[in-house]
Amino acid sequence: MKVPSEVLDVEKGVDPQIVLADERYSIIGEILCDVYEPGQAKWSWSDSLDKVFLHRYLGLPVFLVIIWSMFNFTFQASAVFMAIIEVIFEWIGSYTSQIPIPWLASLLTDGVIGGVGFILVFVPPIMFMYFAISILEDSGYLARAAFVMDRIMVRMGLQGRSFIPLLLGFGCTVPAIMAARTVDGDSNRLTTILVSPLMSCAARLPVYVLIAGVFFPDIAGTIVFLLYILGIVMAVTMALIFKKTIFREESTPLLMELPMYQVPTFHGSVIHMWERASLFLKKAGTYLLAGAIILWFLANTGPGGFGVPVEESFVSILGHLFEPFFAPLGFNWQIIAALAFGLLAKEVVVEAIGIIYAVQGEAAIAGALALSITPVSAIALMVFVLLYTPCIAVIGTVRKETGSNKWTAFSVVYQIALAYAAALVVVVVGGLLVG
Amino acid sequence: MKISVALIGNPNVGKSVVFNNLTGLKQHTGNWPGKTVEMKEGYFSYKDQEFEVIDLPGVYSLSARSEDEQVARNYLVDNRPDVVVDVLNASQLERNLYLALLLIELQVNLVIVLNMYDVVESRGDMIDIDRLSERLGVPIVVTIATKKEGMDELKEAILRAVPNHVAAKLAGAANTTGKQHMPGEEPKRNHLHYHPKLHHHGQYERLRPPVIKYSNKIEKRLKQIVMILDDESELMERFPPRWLALRILERDPDILSLIKNQELKDTLLEVTL
Numbered sequence: 001m002k003v004p005s006e007v008l009d010v011e012k013g014v015d016p017q018i019v020l021a022d023e024r025y026s027i028i029g030e031i032l033c034d035v036y037e038p039g040q041a042k043w044s045w046s047d048s049l050d051k052v053f054l055h056r057y058l059g060l061p062v063f064l065v066i067i068w069s070m071f072n073f074t075f076q077a078s079a080v081f082m083a084i085i086e087v088i089f090e091w092i093g094s095y096t097s098q099i100p101i102p103w104l105a106s107l108l109t110d111g112v113i114g115g116v117g118f119i120l121v122f123v124p125p126i127m128f129m130y131f132a133i134s135i136l137e138d139s140g141y142l143a144r145a146a147f148v149m150d151r152i153m154v155r156m157g158l159q160g161r162s163f164i165p166l167l168l169g170f171g172c173t174v175p176a177i178m179a180a181r182t183v184d185g186d187s188n189r190l191t192t193i194l195v196s197p198l199m200s201c202a203a204r205l206p207v208y209v210l211i212a213g214v215f216f217p218d219i220a221g222t223i224v225f226l227l228y229i230l231g232i233v234m235a236v237t238m239a240l241i242f243k244k245t246i247f248r249e250e251s252t253p254l255l256m257e258l259p260m261y262q263v264p265t266f267h268g269s270v271i272h273m274w275e276r277a278s279l280f281l282k283k284a285g286t287y288l289l290a291g292a293i294i295l296w297f298l299a300n301t302g303p304g305g306f307g308v309p310v311e312e313s314f315v316s317i318l319g320h321l322f323e324p325f326f327a328p329l330g331f332n333w334q335i336i337a338a339l340a341f342g343l344l345a346k347e348v349v350v351e352a353i354g355i356i357y358a359v360q361g362e363a364a365i366a367g368a369l370a371l372s373i374t375p376v377s378a379i380a381l382m383v384f385v386l387l388y389t390p391c392i393a394v395i396g397t398v399r400k401e402t403g404s405n406k407w408t409a410f411s412v413v414y415q416i417a418l419a420y421a422a423a424l425v426v427v428v429v430g431g432l433l434v435g
Numbered sequence: 436m437k438i439s440v441a442l443i444g445n446p447n448v449g450k451s452v453v454f455n456n457l458t459g460l461k462q463h464t465g466n467w468p469g470k471t472v473e474m475k476e477g478y479f480s481y482k483d484q485e486f487e488v489i490d491l492p493g494v495y496s497l498s499a500r501s502e503d504e505q506v507a508r509n510y511l512v513d514n515r516p517d518v519v520v521d522v523l524n525a526s527q528l529e530r531n532l533y534l535a536l537l538l539i540e541l542q543v544n545l546v547i548v549l550n551m552y553d554v555v556e557s558r559g560d561m562i563d564i565d566r567l568s569e570r571l572g573v574p575i576v577v578t579i580a581t582k583k584e585g586m587d588e589l590k591e592a593i594l595r596a597v598p599n600h601v602a603a604k605l606a607g608a609a610n611t612t613g614k615q616h617m618p619g620e621e622p623k624r625n626h627l628h629y630h631p632k633l634h635h636h637g638q639y640e641r642l643r644p645p646v647i648k649y650s651n652k653i654e655k656r657l658k659q660i661v662m663i664l665d666d667e668s669e670l671m672e673r674f675p676p677r678w679l680a681l682r683i684l685e686r687d688p689d690i691l692s693l694i695k696n697q698e699l700k701d702t703l704l705e706v707t708l
Contacts, residue, residue, distance in 0.1 A: 016708050017498075017685050023649050028532045035567040036528060039559020143447075175473075181502055259447035260526070260554070265581050271455055 046261050053141065059148040066141065067228065070132040072221035075209075078124035082209075085124070089117035103307075106359070111296025114358030115351040116289050118365070120281075122206035122350065127277045129205065133170070134272035138264035142167070149232075156240060165192050166235060169199030170228075171276075173394045176201075177401055187247030191239050193401055194411055197390045198235040198418075200228050202276070203346035207385045210350055214366045215378040223379075227386050234387060234418070283347070291348055292355060295341065299359045310359045315352075329384070329423050330377035334360075339384065345391040376430035380423040387419035436605060437478070437487040438597055439514070443507060443538070444522030445531055446493035449550045451475075452580040453522050454490045457590070474506075481590040484605070489516070495530075497537045498687070505689075511541055512674060518544045518596045520589070525549035525562065525577070535571065542642045542675045546592045547575045553582070572646025642675050652708070656684055659706050663699070670694070684708070 053062055096108040136142045149163050169176035173196055180192040200208075208227055212220040299315045302308040310316060318340055319333030326336050338352035354365060362368040373381065389395065389412050399408040442457075444450040454462070458477025475490040491510060492503040511519065521538055523531040538545050547568075549555075555562060568575040576592045578585030597605075648654055660680035664671060670679060670693065682690040683703050694700045 019708050020649070020653070020681070020685055023653060024533060024536045025529075027647060027649075028529055028536065031532070031567065031570045032529060034570065035563040037561040037563075039561065140447075260551075262581065265452065268452060268455060271460075 049261055050144070053144045054147060059144075060152070063145050063148050064229070066136070066145075068222065068225045070129070070136070071225040071228070073132055074125050074129045075221040075224070077128045081124035082121050085121045089113050089120070092117070106300070107293070107296055110299075110358035111292050111355060112289065115292030115295060115355040116284055118354030118358075119206060119284055119288055119347055119351050122209055123277055123280060125209050126202055126205060126280055127273050129202070130276040131269050131273040134269040135264045138262065138268055140259045140261045143259055153236060153239075156236070165196055166199050166232075169196045169201060169235075171202055173197045173199070173201045173390045174397045177394065177397045180401065190402065190407065191242045191247060193398060194242060194407075194414070195235040195239045197394055197411070197415060198231050198238060198387060200231040200386055201346070201390060202280075203391070204385055206347060206350045208382055210353070211369075211378050211382050214369050215375045223382070227382055230383065231386055234422070238418070283345075287345065288347055288351055291341075291344065292351055295348075295352055295355045296359065299356055310356065313359075315356060329380050329420075329427055330373055331381060332372045335373065335381060339388070342385070343389060343392065345393070346385065349385060376427055376434060379430060380426040383426050384419045384423040387415060387422055389415045437485040438518065438593075438601065438605070439516040440486050440488045440518045440520060440593055441491055441511060441514075441516040442488055442520050442522065443491045443511075443534070444493060444548075444550075445495055445524065445527075445534060448493070448522050448524040448527075448531065449580045450493055450522045451490065453520075453548060453550065453578065453586075453589070454488065456580055456583050456586050458488055479590070481594060484594060486590075486593065494534065496534060497541075498685075511538075511543060516543070517598065517601050518546060518593050520546045520548060520593065522548045522550050525552045526554040526558065526560075528562070535573070536647060539571065539573070539645045539647050540678050540681055542645055542678065544596050544598055545573045546589070546596050547571065547573050548585075548589060549575060549577045550580050552577045552585075553579045570646075645677070653684070656706050656708060657681060660684060660703060663702055663706070667694075667699070 052058060055062075093109050093113045096113060097105050099105040099108065133142075136145075146163050146167055153163060165176045165179035168179050176196040176199065177193050180189050180196065205224070208224045209220070212223040216223050295315070299310055299313050300307060302312040302314055302317065304312055315337045316333060319335075319337035322336050322340065323333055326339075331339070334353065334356045337356065338349045341352045342349035353369070357365045357368050360368075395408060395412060398411050399405065402408060402411075442450055442454055454475060454477060457479050459479070462475050462477030474492075477488045477490070479486050479488065489510070491507040494504045494507050497504055497508040497511075510516075519538060519541075521535050523535065535545070535547055549562070549564070564575050564577060574592050574596060576585055576589045578589060580586075649657075657677055657680040660683050661676045664676070664679065674682075674690075679690065684706065686704075691700065694703065
């Protein structure tokens with residue numbers, strides 16, 4: 001906001017804002033003298049917890065262990081529920097596939113159930129993750145985590161204040177980018193907008209859960225944890241690179257109040273979890289359902305008309321179009337097509353994989369996936385999904401917040417390039433390690 | 436007709452817990468138009484009266500510097516909710532009272548909640564609630580929101596804080612058919628043409644003078660500013676005059692930008708501390 005010049009013109013050397021603030025505090029002080037009597041008991045356990053959580057060296061490892069436990073909890077707690085939802089949709093599918101009108105049977109079974117039903121399997125991990133995050137937040141730990149990260153970022157010469165928007169990025173990138181408004185300094189703000197999408201949002205979780213669950217069932221929680229950490233590391237690294245190359249501006253330290261530790265209420269955490277789940281369900285019932293029908297149609301239609309084999313469909317053509325580009329990463333055309341549709345929204349990646357394999361006639365997607373790419377490529381795929389442009393809503397938000405087509409285009413292009421480069425590193429290094 | 440209640444407080448004082456306790460699952464989340472800040476709206480009824488609660492963002496002050504503060508302030512100024520509930524962390528009174536003082540400046544119908552009172556007790560601190568309430572001129576409710584303690588008392592306090600003209604209107608609402616339009620009345624929440632003195636329940640709101648006054652020197656300046664602004668009916672109807680004067684004295688850029696007449700602005704800026 002532009003401050004009119006007369007506002008800054010403090011001729012007499014007294015800032016009226018400060019005078020009034022002083023006045024208010026002196027009234028408060030006087031009232032407190034009158035009504036408040038401090039007790040003898042000391043409040044110490046909050047301080048002793050902070051000694052560990054905010055410890056100069058222990059702080060970061062403790063943060064990592066807590067987040068790691070959170071992802072493991074998410075996986076272990078949700079496994080049963082995911083299996084139940086899967087069975088339910090299989091059961092519904094066994095009925096819809098009996099519908100005597102073949103195209104309707106295929107639309108319902110392969111398109112709606114194969115797509116939306118498949119994505120709904122991932123509601124439990126999203127719910128449990130938000131349950132865990134809500135507990136961390138309500139207990140007061142998350143603010144400490146921000147404090148620990150801030151210390152690291154400031155030491156690297158970064159704007160500590162931007163960690164708050166970045167933290168929001170774990171939920172959804174769109175509010176994270178908008179929260180960059182709280183970052184002062186135009187270039188600091190732009191840096192935050194550019195790196196926020198690298199933080200792994202909730203929509204990317206289903207992709208990790210699917211791929212990690214298929215390829216690394218025993219250490220899925222750890223894999224997802226590492227992806228989230230990679231997101232943070234990449235965001236910090238890129239911010240540092242932007243800072244050193246494109247922008248130069250002073251950073252102001254983050255002033256943050258650390259809330260007291262509290263025992264989180266079950267009620268509050270459940271409400272938080274339900275809020276997130278209902279947002280997701282709403283999305284599934286509207287956009288993702290519409291997307292599933294369109295995807296199903298495109299997977300069944302090609303230049304040859306409706307009802308062509310999936311290999312001759314538009315989806316396949318799209319996938320094959322980019323095949324040379326992705327060949328070094330070892331992705332097959334099904335995954336490439338899914339990634340292309342994933343530019344709309346990250347949930348669509350999972351949805352598209354579900355539909356394409358369903359239309360192909362694969363009953364067990366897990367088995368089909370395991371056969372189609374190598375485990376190293378699977379990691380590369382997850383890294384690619386982590387880093388490439390999150391969704392069109394984010395592109396729109398970046399455009400709105402920066403007000404510049406140039407920066408919007410830059411944001412999209414650099415993220416795809418970064419995703420590709422990082423995935424390539426995974427494939428090369430992984431290839432060397434595996435043999 | 437529902438009684439509108441706005442919930443405000445510093446961050447991390449248990450405001451959302453109070454909100455959840457009041458409204459249960461009768462709530463929905465929306466976005467402030469054109470803003471990034473999320474708002475929650477919920478409903479509850481108490482003693483046959485319907486209440487509509489809005490959860491304002493957690494803020495430390497009401498300067499228009501950050502988006503959160505701007506949203507909270509604009510909501511209070513433009514919508515003039517019937518009752519404003521300020522949730523305080525009872526164990527951090529000094530800092531939390533700052534916002535309470537700013538709300539007193541705004542001359543809203545305030546109810547103060549001293550939340551987390553268990554922490555105060557566990558520390559062995561003593562707060563003379565009655566005296567505090569008297570000094571601030573605001574009713575005070577003690578709660579432990581995480582244990583749902585004090586919620587009925589809070590509802591009672593909110594009901595009691597409903598201004599007379601609204602209560603009278605509500606009592607009469609049963610025998611009038613349909614909504615009465617007063618001349619010049621504008622649609623609800625159309626803030627550009629909305630005069631807060633003409634309260635959205637369709638009657639003139641009489642602002643109660645704040646109990647807390649500042650030093651003579653400041654109050655004198657405020658009177659000076661209000662006198663200069665006497666003819667500016669648009670500004671004077673839109674904002675509580677004393678609050679407006681305080682903002683001008685503070686050189687609040689948002690308020691100053693509303694004064695288009697450069698000559699008038701210069702006269703106002705000559706009043707300094």
